[in-house]
Amino acid sequence: MPASEALARARADAADLAAQPARMEVRELNAHFGAVHAVKDVSMPIPENRVTAVIGPSGCGKSTFLRTLNRMHETAPTARISGTVLLDGQDIYAPAVDPVSVRRHVGMVFQRPTAFPTKSVRGNVAAGLGVLRSAGERVDVDERVEEALRRAALWDEVKDRLDVSALELSGGQQQRLCIARALAMNPGVLLLDEPTASLDPLSTEKVEELVRQLREEITVVMVTHNMEQAARVSDQTGFFLHGELVELSTTSLLFTRPRDPRTEAYITGRFG
Amino acid sequence: MRSVASRTSFRRRFVNGLMLGLTYVAAVVATLPLLFVLVYLLAKGVSAVNWSYFTSLPHPPGMGGGGAANAIVGTLVIVAGASVMGVPIGIGAGIYLAERKGAPLAVFVRFLADVLNGLPSIVMGIFAWELVVVPMGHFSALAGALALGAMMIPTVTRTTEEMVRVVPSTLREAALALGYTRWRTSLRIVLPTALAGIVTGVLVALARVAGETAPLLFTAFGNDFWSLSLNQPMNALPLQIFNYAISPYDDWHAQAFAGALVLIALVLIISLLARAATGRGFARASE
Numbered sequence: 041m042p043a044s045e046a047l048a049r050a051r052a053d054a055a056d057l058a059a060q061p062a063r064m065e066v067r068e069l070n071a072h073f074g075a076v077h078a079v080k081d082v083s084m085p086i087p088e089n090r091v092t093a094v095i096g097p098s099g100c101g102k103s104t105f106l107r108t109l110n111r112m113h114e115t116a117p118t119a120r121i122s123g124t125v126l127l128d129g130q131d132i133y134a135p136a137v138d139p140v141s142v143r144r145h146v147g148m149v150f151q152r153p154t155a156f157p158t159k160s161v162r163g164n165v166a167a168g169l170g171v172l173r174s175a176g177e178r179v180d181v182d183e184r185v186e187e188a189l190r191r192a193a194l195w196d197e198v199k200d201r202l203d204v205s206a207l208e209l210s211g212g213q214q215q216r217l218c219i220a221r222a223l224a225m226n227p228g229v230l231l232l233d234e235p236t237a238s239l240d241p242l243s244t245e246k247v248e249e250l251v252r253q254l255r256e257e258i259t260v261v262m263v264t265h266n267m268e269q270a271a272r273v274s275d276q277t278g279f280f281l282h283g284e285l286v287e288l289s290t291t292s293l294l295f296t297r298p299r300d301p302r303t304e305a306y307i308t309g310r311f312g
Numbered sequence: 313m314r315s316v317a318s319r320t321s322f323r324r325r326f327v328n329g330l331m332l333g334l335t336y337v338a339a340v341v342a343t344l345p346l347l348f349v350l351v352y353l354l355a356k357g358v359s360a361v362n363w364s365y366f367t368s369l370p371h372p373p374g375m376g377g378g379g380a381a382n383a384i385v386g387t388l389v390i391v392a393g394a395s396v397m398g399v400p401i402g403i404g405a406g407i408y409l410a411e412r413k414g415a416p417l418a419v420f421v422r423f424l425a426d427v428l429n430g431l432p433s434i435v436m437g438i439f440a441w442e443l444v445v446v447p448m449g450h451f452s453a454l455a456g457a458l459a460l461g462a463m464m465i466p467t468v469t470r471t472t473e474e475m476v477r478v479v480p481s482t483l484r485e486a487a488l489a490l491g492y493t494r495w496r497t498s499l500r501i502v503l504p505t506a507l508a509g510i511v512t513g514v515l516v517a518l519a520r521v522a523g524e525t526a527p528l529l530f531t532a533f534g535n536d537f538w539s540l541s542l543n544q545p546m547n548a549l550p551l552q553i554f555n556y557a558i559s560p561y562d563d564w565h566a567q568a569f570a571g572a573l574v575l576i577a578l579v580l581i582i583s584l585l586a587r588a589a590t591g592r593g594f595a596r597a598s599e
Contacts, residue, residue, distance in 0.1 A: 115488055144491035154486035158504040168490040170500075218486070225490065 050292040057276055057290055060087035062126075063229060063259040064109065069123035071104050071113055078104040080283040082123075086229070091251060091260040093274030093291065095267055097306070101283040102263045106231050109261060110146035111139035128228070144171065147222030148231040152238045153214035155206035162202040164217055165189060168225045184224050191257075192220035193250050212243025216250065223258075230254065232262040236269065248273050267307055271295050279303045353576065357569035365570055370536050370552070373561035380571055382538050383547040386453070387578070389540065390532055390548055391522050393457030398464030399514055405465070406472025406510075407498055413477075422473075429466035436463050437527035445531060453539075453546035456532025460521040467520065471513025475506035511586055519579045525550040549575045 064086035071079035078101040086092050086109075094102045107113040108121055111132060125132050132142045155164050165185045173179050185202075189195040194216045198209065206217060215235060222230055232251070236244040251260060251273045264270050270277050271291060278288040279300075287294060287303045298304040364379050371378025405421060412418045440459035445451055479502050487497040503510075521527075528534075533545040534555060549571050556568035 110489060112485065112489055115485070140491050140493055143489055148489035150482060150486060150489075152482060154480075154482045156483060156486070156501055156505070158501075158507070167487070167501075168492075171491050171496070221490065 046292070046296055050290060050296060053275065053292045054290040057087055057090060060090055062086060063088035063128065064261075065124075065126040066109075067124040067126070069105070069108060069125060070121070071101070071108050072118075072120040073104070073116060074118040078283050079108065082285045084278055084285060084288055086259060086261060087276065088259050089256055090275040091255055091262060091273055093270035093277045094261065094263045094280060095265075095270050095277060095306075096280035098265075100280040102280045103233055105280065106148075106233050106261060106263050109229070109231055110148055111142045112148065114139065144168070144225055145227055146229045146231060147225055147227035148233065149215070149218045149222055149235050151234045153211055153218055155209070155214045155217055157205070157207050159206060160203045161198050161206050161209065161217065164206045165220050165224050167221055172225070188220040188224035191223050191254070192216045193246065193253070194220055210243070212239050212246060215239060215243065215247060219247070219250065223254075227258070229259045229261065232260065234263050234265055237265060244269075267295070279306060281306070350576070353569060353573045356566070357571075357573035360566040360570035361573060365567070365574070369538065370547075373559065373564055376563055378567070380547075380549065380552055380567065380574070382535065383549045383552040383571065384574065384578070385540070386532070386535070386547040387522060387549045387575070389542075390453055390456045390460060390528070390546060391518060393453065393542065394460035394464055394521055395514070395518060397458060397461030398517065399468055402465045402468025402514075402517070403472050403503075403510060405469040407476055407503070409469065409473040410476035411494075411498060422470075425466040425469045428462075429470070432526075433459075433463060433524050434526040434529075436460075437529060437531055440527065440531045448543075451531060451533035451545040452543050453532050454542045456528045456546065456548065457542070459527035459531050460524060463521050463524065463527065464514075464517040467517035468510075468513055471516070472506070472510050475509030475513065476502055478509075479505045515583050515586055518582060522579050522582075523550055523575060525554045529554075549578070 062085040066082055066084045066086070069079055069082045070077070080101075082105060084092075094105060096102045104113060109125060113119050113121060121133065123133075127142070127145065131137070132139075132146075156167060159167060162185055165188050166181050169179050169181055169184055186195060186199075189198060194213060197213060198217075201208070206214060209217060215238075219230075219232075219235070235251075236247050239247065248269060251262065254260060255275075262270075262274065274291045276288065277291045277294045279286045279294065279298075279302075281302055287298060287300045289299070294303065295307060298307060364377055365381075366379060366384065367381050368377065368379035369382055370380065405425070409418050409422055409425075436459045439462065440455045444455035444458055448455075476498075483501055483505060484497055487501040488494070492500070528548055528551050532548055532551065534551040535545045535547045539546055553568045553571040553575070556564040556571065559565070
């Protein structure tokens with residue numbers, strides 16, 4: 041692709057991003073673990089129905105940042121947080137907000153598949169629905185399970201094995217099962233914490249394909265170690281270093297015209 | 313050079329073989345006492361185990377016949393009662409210890425559980441006697457169940473703690489991230505995952521107290537007649553074995569051996585049943 045064409049594409053991407061309303065908005069966020077200042081003064085908009093990638097070297101605070109977006113950070117014993125995280129305009133750290141209900145609206149998938157070993161495939165996808173039902177919501181479990189598995193591109197592979205133990209699925213299938221489990225809750229935002237770190241290349245490709253498909257219907261924030269992955273699936277990318285958000289930019293721009301020398305050093309492989 | 317190498321290699325293989333042999337011998341020796349007990353009990357007890365042993369009440373000495381129907385049922389009732397008291401408390405305490413590892417109260421409770429575990433069983437009998445028998449004014453199955461239930465608590469607590477701790481923290485996080493509350497996570501995700509191990513712990517505790525005699529001596533006391541009332545003295549196999557064994561009558565001695573055999577079989581059957589029930593630790597998806 042000639043340079044001018046790439047630039048034109050990047051400009052178009054930037055315009056598209058700018059046109060999206062922010063589903064979440066992070067303002068001056070700080071997160072600590074005991075004495076460790078893991079996330080420093082981060083502000084970032086998270087555009088609706090787009091994929092935001094967060095990259096950076098190990099220990100740069102990107103996972104901690106992700107965990108502040110659904111109030112999972114505070115489940116660690118010495119965690120502290122200050123700042124504002126807006127979800128649809130409402131501060132999820134406001135005193136009246138129940139962290140448990142935040143997590144029902146902001147789903148999360150982890151590095152390694154976390155299928156519940158005592159539950160079947162169906163039981164795993166339905167695991168969160170019981171929570172909704174006890175909260176008084178009317179839920180058609182079978183319908184929601186099928187819908188979630190279809191959205192996670194897993195239905196065809198497991199539709200005849202819904203009642204087998206989730207552990208009988210392959211690692212890649214288990215990871216997509218976890219994505220289905222999160223999707224079954226109909227969250228507005230999905231957080232992915234290095235979702236392909238433990239997967240083989242083929243399964244990785246399937247998960248990436250899935251993220252691209254989800255893009256139009258759900259807001260995704262994905263932490264990844266893999267810069268090519270960020271370039272392949274995301275619309276905007278944030279680069280973290282030592283807890284700071286060094287640069288946030290349209291993905292096609294960040295990887296072709298980084299503004300900050302530290303970003304350039306990282307994406308060209310000079311450290312990390 | 314070459315000869316040196318082969319000599320070291322020979323020495324290494326010899327030591328390896330020797331050590332392997334020693335562990336093999338140790339493993340065999342470790343199982344010998346159990347084998348001897350079983351063989352001895354079979355030899356001495358089988359002749360007295362017959363249909364009437366399971367269906368009749370004890371007969372006076374010299375009369376012949378008679379059985380231990382009330383003692384078998386009594387043991388089942390008392391152990392069931394003990395489980396009802398000990399298992400929920402033990403599991404609850406174990407979950408608490410695992411989830412709140414470092415809290416001062418947890419450290420204290422863990423220490424107490426270990427002390428309780430080492431407490432002589434006769435002391436547990438005195439405890440139940442003081443707590444139930446004295447106020448009620450008479451011996452009762454309830455007092456026996458309480459003594460045995462208290463003995464089950466520390467074993468169940470500590471195994472539950474261990475089993476809950478080995479459940480990966482990533483599963484807990486996954487549940488929390490789905491919008492589970494902490495207690496729901498413990499109850500719906502962590503506990504079922506740890507269940508097989510916990511059941512084993514409960515069985516160990518159960519098997520141990522099923523054979524206890526001392527805590528029952530002045531609580532359940534024993535009874536030569538049918539009684540299913542928790543409020544009344546009740547017979548139990550260990551009690552009957554004890555009473556028959558110290559008696560001067562040959563037919564009672566034979567029945568004591570029979571009782572020991574039945575007791576072991578009972579514990580074995582309970583273990584096998586519970587293992588079969590949880591062996592496929594795979595719960596049907598209920599929601």
